[in-house]
Amino acid sequence: MEIKVRPAQLGDAQRIWEIRNEPASLAVAASQEVIPLPRHIDWFDSKYFKQDGNFCFVGEVDGNVVGYCRFDLDGSHYLNSIAVSSSMHGKGIGTLLLGQSVAQLKTDKPIHAEVRKYNLASVKIFERNGFQKMSEDEKNIYYQLT
Numbered sequence: 003m004e005i006k007v008r009p010a011q012l013g014d015a016q017r018i019w020e021i022r023n024e025p026a027s028l029a030v031a032a033s034q035e036v037i038p039l040p041r042h043i044d045w046f047d048s049k050y051f052k053q054d055g056n057f058c059f060v061g062e063v064d065g066n067v068v069g070y071c072r073f074d075l076d077g078s079h080y081l082n083s084i085a086v087s088s089s090m091h092g093k094g095i096g097t098l099l100l101g102q103s104v105a106q107l108k109t110d111k112p113i114h115a116e117v118r119k120y121n122l123a124s125v126k127i128f129e130r131n132g133f134q135k136m137s138e139d140e141k142n143i144y145y146q147l148t
């Protein structure tokens with residue numbers, strides 16, 4: 003599968019909102035709240051275009067955005083959040099989107115990810131991209147890439 007990974011633009015905000023609100027993405031999100039689109043666009047603009055330090059990439063297949071990969075600065079590390087549109091799951095896109103986004107981020111800071119233990123697709127993409135398990139609790143596995 004050919005995927006092009008590039009920094010997100012403000013015009014990608016709606017597509018990212020759509021992917022984030024698909025049932026498969028919501029199921030593993032920290033909050034199941036569906037933010038109204040105008041509020042999401044304001045948040046996206048402020049977070050990735052008006053503040054330093056946060057980065058968002060998107061993956062395109064045939065010119066259509068099929069996933070996003072965010073890196074939010076949290077103290078001395080980044081916290082990652084990634085989702086691929088469910089109609090495109092299982093085609094290797096998440097693995098490539100994560101790997102190419104990390105490469106484009108070009109950071110010395112550690113990247114963290116919190117993965118639900120039952121989320122086996124997510125476990126696979128982080129482990130395939132060299133993330134290492136730091137710890138786990140009843141709910142999550144905590145990964146880090148250094």
Ligand SMILES: CC(C)(COP(=O)(O)OP(=O)(O)OC[C@H]1O[C@@H](n2cnc3c(N)ncnc32)[C@H](O)[C@@H]1OP(=O)(O)O)[C@@H](O)C(=O)NCCC(=O)NCCS
Pocket residue numbers: 026027030083084085086087090091092093094095096097098115116117118121122123124126127
């Ligand atoms: C996690 C996610 C980004 C992975 O994206 P993807 O494009 O499907 O990932 P890939 O195709 O590169 O790899 C997924 C792997 O998991 C496997 N997989 C998928 N569902 C699985 C399941 N229920 N059990 C075991 N393996 C599973 C796939 O077969 C694939 O492995 P393979 O390449 O050996 O066949 C995507 O599933 C997603 O967006 N999920 C909802 C949001 C989410 O979970 N985000 C991560 C939060 S930490």
